[in-house]
Amino acid sequence: MFQLVLIALFILTLFSATSRDVFFTSYNFTSMAYQIPEVAILSIAVMLSMLTGGIDLSIVAISNAAALIASYIMTHHLNAAGTTPNFWIVAACLIGILVGILCGLVNSILVALLNVTPILATLATMTLFNGIAIGLTNGKSVSGLPEQFLRLGNGTFFGLPTPFVAMIILATLVSFLINRTGLGLKVFLIGTNRKAAQYSAIADRKVIMWTYVISGCLSSIAGLVIASRTSAASPDFGASYILLAIVIVVLGGVNPSGGFGTVSGVVLATMVLQMLSSGFNALRFNQFYYLVAQGSMLIAVMVLNLVLEGRRKSRSIHQSRRT
Amino acid sequence: MNFKRLFRRSETILIFAIIVLSSIIGIKSPSFLSIASIFDIFRSSIVQLIFALGVLIVIVSGGIDISFPTIGIFSGYTAVVLMQRLELNPNSLIVPLVASVIIGVALGAVNALVIAGFGIPTLIATLGTAGIFRGCMLSFVGITFISEIPVGLDNFATADLIRIESPTAPLARLHILIIPITLLTIGISFLLRRTMFGRSVYALGGGSESARRLGISTRRVQAKIYMLVGGLSGFAGILFVSLQRKASPYDLAGSELDVIAAVVLGGASIMGGYGTVFGTVLGVLLINLIKGNLILLGVSSSWQRAAVGVLLLIGITVQAITESKKVRKRRVSTNEEVVA
Numbered sequence: 036m037f038q039l040v041l042i043a044l045f046i047l048t049l050f051s052a053t054s055r056d057v058f059f060t061s062y063n064f065t066s067m068a069y070q071i072p073e074v075a076i077l078s079i080a081v082m083l084s085m086l087t088g089g090i091d092l093s094i095v096a097i098s099n100a101a102a103l104i105a106s107y108i109m110t111h112h113l114n115a116a117g118t119t120p121n122f123w124i125v126a127a128c129l130i131g132i133l134v135g136i137l138c139g140l141v142n143s144i145l146v147a148l149l150n151v152t153p154i155l156a157t158l159a160t161m162t163l164f165n166g167i168a169i170g171l172t173n174g175k176s177v178s179g180l181p182e183q184f185l186r187l188g189n190g191t192f193f194g195l196p197t198p199f200v201a202m203i204i205l206a207t208l209v210s211f212l213i214n215r216t217g218l219g220l221k222v223f224l225i226g227t228n229r230k231a232a233q234y235s236a237i238a239d240r241k242v243i244m245w246t247y248v249i250s251g252c253l254s255s256i257a258g259l260v261i262a263s264r265t266s267a268a269s270p271d272f273g274a275s276y277i278l279l280a281i282v283i284v285v286l287g288g289v290n291p292s293g294g295f296g297t298v299s300g301v302v303l304a305t306m307v308l309q310m311l312s313s314g315f316n317a318l319r320f321n322q323f324y325y326l327v328a329q330g331s332m333l334i335a336v337m338v339l340n341l342v343l344e345g346r347r348k349s350r351s352i353h354q355s356r357r358t
Numbered sequence: 359m360n361f362k363r364l365f366r367r368s369e370t371i372l373i374f375a376i377i378v379l380s381s382i383i384g385i386k387s388p389s390f391l392s393i394a395s396i397f398d399i400f401r402s403s404i405v406q407l408i409f410a411l412g413v414l415i416v417i418v419s420g421g422i423d424i425s426f427p428t429i430g431i432f433s434g435y436t437a438v439v440l441m442q443r444l445e446l447n448p449n450s451l452i453v454p455l456v457a458s459v460i461i462g463v464a465l466g467a468v469n470a471l472v473i474a475g476f477g478i479p480t481l482i483a484t485l486g487t488a489g490i491f492r493g494c495m496l497s498f499v500g501i502t503f504i505s506e507i508p509v510g511l512d513n514f515a516t517a518d519l520i521r522i523e524s525p526t527a528p529l530a531r532l533h534i535l536i537i538p539i540t541l542l543t544i545g546i547s548f549l550l551r552r553t554m555f556g557r558s559v560y561a562l563g564g565g566s567e568s569a570r571r572l573g574i575s576t577r578r579v580q581a582k583i584y585m586l587v588g589g590l591s592g593f594a595g596i597l598f599v600s601l602q603r604k605a606s607p608y609d610l611a612g613s614e615l616d617v618i619a620a621v622v623l624g625g626a627s628i629m630g631g632y633g634t635v636f637g638t639v640l641g642v643l644l645i646n647l648i649k650g651n652l653i654l655l656g657v658s659s660s661w662q663r664a665a666v667g668v669l670l671l672i673g674i675t676v677q678a679i680t681e682s683k684k685v686r687k688r689r690v691s692t693n694e695e696v697v698a
């Protein structure tokens with residue numbers, strides 16, 4: 036966690052120094068603050084599923100599906116004046132979240148009840164949800180969302196960007212959930228050792244079901260944020276977000292085999308990666324350099340984790356030999 | 359011949375599904391039941407089948423690789439670009455083929471280094487390397503769409519072994535690739551079933567720790583696996599460029615799901631340790647049968663991906679149910695025991 040703060044400060048100073056007039060401006064920081072929330076919420080969703088030792092690859096498909104359905108409902112009820120009654124906006128958002136919960140339920144049935152490996156199960160559901168979205172819209176995107184909805188994604192709430200505030204609220208809620216509730220504790224225990232959790236009379240299948248449902252719910256909220264910010268919903272948006280989310284989650288200190296992870300680490304890692312993207316942009320780097328950076332960071336962090344873990348194990352073996 | 363076990367095997371179910379599906383399509387659209395259709399299905403399956411053979415080896419060893427289409431298009435595109443920049447003989451077919459395979463093996467070696475050398479979990483490792491490869495290709499090799507590929511490759515797209523032209527029926531073309539592809543498939547099957555390498559792959563899939571205690575050098579086997587898959591992907595990539603008669607660095611992205619679906623449908627267990635080449639071939643045929651003929655079934659082609667998703671879902675659900683039935687019958691507790 037401490038290293039992450041160091042990395043964040045390092046990147047901040049590096050890019051501010053090399054590109055002061057483009058990077059270190061309030062405009063840039065504000066636009067970053069608008070783009071961070073959707074990625075952060077998606078990353079928190081991945082973190083939840085990783086904590087139990089699995090993974091959720093369908094987050095982007097769920098977020099697109101939720102955004103599409105909500106957008107469709109909203110544009111369907113547009114008045115002649117180009118606005119939609121508030122009732123329908125709220126209803127559309129709620130239905131979008133419901134879609135996310137249902138998709139999460141499908142994931143949980145596959146992973147928890149049928150015992151399918153999470154990788155394969157979420158690959159399948161990702162294909163299915165994405166396919167349904169493409170089939171329903173013929174691959175086209177839905178645009179022309181009502182203005183009140185757009186104000187949510189592009190407006191401010193007491194000075195801070197609304198989506199940023201939403202992200203902080205959600206992050207606090209999830210952090211409370213995993214750190215201070217029984218469910219959260221069980222999630223960590225299952226991720227650490229599933230067999231031991233089963234033998235400790237923990238209803239592991241129910242807990243895993245809850246994680247995938249909450250993950251789906253978070254993904255749908257992220258989808259609504261994306262739709263609100265970009266004023267469009269398409270079945271193919273954000274295909275690169277999966278790699279990004281996994282990089283963020285691993286950088287944020289979450290153990291891919293489960294059992295450890297913090298929300299603050301994930302949020303901080305999101306900021307680091309957003310700064311990286313923005314910095315590359317400011318330095319006029321080719322956008323594909325960012326892709327290379329993501330992949331390299333993922334592998335570098337994993338290697339570093341493995342090396343540190345190996346050193347920790349050998350150190351504890353030495354210590355136990357001495358005593 | 360134990361008939362009961364024969365009927366339960368996934369390959370039998372697949373053959374059955376293919377026959378049923380073909381009949382349904384044939385009833386709805388009789389023009390489907392022709393030699394032209396069979397040849398067409400083969401042609402559209404070529405590239406996927408080569409990818410699928412590589413993915414099969416990886417899945418049997420207990421891992422998963424999602425970087426293979428990226429390796430494929432990187433190798434194919436770079437081979438074409440190299441031929442243009444170095445002004446190599448444009449009529450030659452061997453040069454781009456060999457170049458593409460070599461590039462594929464090199465990229466596979468990167469995968470091997472990360473997975474076998476550092477021991478990073480395969481999904482995350484290949485997710486990372488896919489990003490690196492794609493980023494490097496788009497940054498350093500180029501982003502231009504090449505519509506004029508070298509003559510040798512271009513002509514190869516129409517190199518047909520059998521060509522049946524008739525005024526009443528559509529053109530039936532069987533590409534010459536059927537000979538090398540059949541040999542390759544038989545070769546991979548032989549490799550998996552009758553060589554030490556193949557046995558090691560299956561052993562690795564059954565449990566890497568157990569394999570290590572058997573004396574199998576797991577790291578070396580894994581390195582060989584990913585380099586082999588890289589070479590196969592490179593081969594598939596250059597064939598893709600040739601058959602499509604264009605080279606675009608944005609192609610093939612997103613096709614990993616179809617290939618993985620085909621391999622899983624073919625009966626390969628994602629947990630590793632089980633999978634056959636025959637099943638994979640059937641899986642690829644089934645996926646292409648569905649994808650290519652949705653229109654004949656009255657479904658618009660934008661539902662292709664959903665159809666693949668449904669198939670994959672059915673495949674893994676059936677696998678999971680049979681797996682849990684097997685576990686319940688066992689009396690000795692194992693790691694995958696389902697605590698009901």
